[in-house]
Amino acid sequence: MKIQWQKLVVKIFFWLLVEVVFSLIGIDDLADYSEFLLMPKITVSRQVKMI
Numbered sequence: 001m002k003i004q005w006q007k008l009v010v011k012i013f014f015w016l017l018v019e020v021v022f023s024l025i026g027i028d029d030l031a032d033y034s035e036f037l038l039m040p041k042i043t044v045s046r047q048v049k050m051i
Contacts, residue, residue, distance in 0.1 A: 022028040 019028070022030075
């Protein structure tokens, strides 16, 4: 698997830039909420042994 470093650096830089701009504007919470909505739903279950 070959990593395309230039694309990776551009994507990280863009993400950081957007985070800074959203923080300055005050809508960072809105962006975090949209990320929460777009995340895949994961169900965590736990089994407890009854004695």
